[in-house]
Amino acid sequence: MKQPLNPNSVFSSCSFSRHHKLSRFHFHEPRFVEKLQNCKDLASATSTHSNVVKSGLSDDTFTTNHLINCYLRLFRIDRAHKLFDEMPHRNVVSWTSLMAGYVNQGQPNIALCLFHQMHGTLVLPNEFTFATLINACSILASLEIGRKIHALVQVSGFGSNLVVCSSLIDMYGKCNHVDEAQLIFDSMCVSNVVSWTSMITAYSQNAQGHRALQLIKEFNHLRLDRPNHFMLCSTVSVSASLGSLGSGKITHGVVVRLGYDGREEIASALVDMYAKCGCASYSDKVFRRIPNPSVIPYTSMIVGAAKYGLGTLSLQLFEEMIDKRIKPNDITFVGVLNACSHSGMIEKGLQLLNSMNGKYGVMPNAKHYTCIADMLGRVGRIEEAYQLAKSVKAEGDDCAILWSTLLSASRLHGRVDIALEASSRIIESNLQVANAYVTLSNTYALAGDWENAHKLRSKMKHVGVHKEPGCSWIEIKASTYVFNAGDVSNCTQGREILSLLRQLEDRMKERGYVGGTAGLVFVDVEEEAREEIVSLHSEKLALVFGLINTPKGVTIRIMKNLRMCRDCHQTFKLISDIVEREFIVRDVNRFHHFKNGLCTCRDFW
């Protein structure tokens, strides 16, 4: 009969030294591991580290891996890497831990280099290693390296692994290859809330919000899993990107029912969603309920206020967070600088830019300089904007956005020379090329050079560059109505709307505004009056015209919630009335029921 194994009998057969070593191993190691896992500060990590050394376990791979992870949790990658370098025997956990440490610290390139080194050893990657590497590619948005890792995943037999596939969906989504993400998602035999969230996010981040909403509905009807806070965050964000207040409120209801309303990440997404859907007061309510808001909800509020043309409020919120010693990040500054730009606060904007690094420790990047170039361009300081753009080192998307900003400004000012340089730089970058061609052609047209304008249009056809018509949509109750640029044929009173928009533009021109809707140019207007006009009109005009020709969802509610000057109020009211009259919701019973602003209908979830 087989007897249960007695650990003492095992030890009794060993020599003294072996016995000593094993008993020490079994006695000390779990204690160190537990201590290292619970270390909350560097002092206790260092103390446990020194005890590990004293116990003769410094060469033990398992214990050292725990030490490495303890230092990584305490953000001491220098110590983790030193330990890793000194290890006599590294296993896949040692390599993967350090790679993950670099990815989490925002240095995905180093993680990829480490993998390259690991490839030269006998250690084989596992699913954790691949998930980490794919995450590195997502952060870098490097499709080329991502595809190579994907090939390696297939060869290594991890092509069906749930975690690896979820990472791949995310990576392809972040690299704007949503079709490849979908191929992986569709091929998966096993899925969970993570893989579904990855796919929903991939759709959402690639301007396919309606497909994302469809997937959320499918997930709920299949009752596959319970939505968690990650999925709810994504869903709120989908609603924000679509300007869909209905689905946003429904999701908010689910958030409350499932008890996630105390989570700051979700509150931040809700603040953003309500601002984008035209309910600024709801944003404020959600924000004020956050006990100690961090930089992210503050930034959401700052950006929201900037969108509404409330530059002063934006700056007040910024001051409030600084007073509370909350450190602003690079996105906070994009928001604040945009607030200055959209509210005509030029000197304040320049002052903030100059203090970013010295006072707040945030180095200005291409995005910040783009805000400044936009701000200068809007008020006619085109030459300064041009000199600034030339001095900025920008690549890829950043470069295309910077020069697109300059291109728009030079079109408004009739500066064909700058427009030419800006468009050639955009075309070189191979991004937003169609926009560049169209804007340059319009610049020629505005300057009266019809020959070049036509030549450029012909060239577009010849090269095969096609500009997608701009489109926007409004959601009124359960229905969504789409408008395409220059086409109001789906709206019987389109002519009336256009006529009102022109009247509004004429009134602004009378007060010193010239140019189109993409920016603001002033002629012979004093600085103070200019600031007033910008703050009173720019956002509102952009939003109204957005109804006809911007790619972002602009809703009637946004217009209704704007604070309007007396001059414009009547015009806006008329526009709202026309659109409301046009879109009467016929099937009221299908509409969701709201209580205290939260949807109580379970149809969606």
Added chain:
DNA sequence: TTAGGGTTAG
């Protein structure tokens, strides 16, 4: 022991 998804911008 190591891993995947979310929130803020233009």
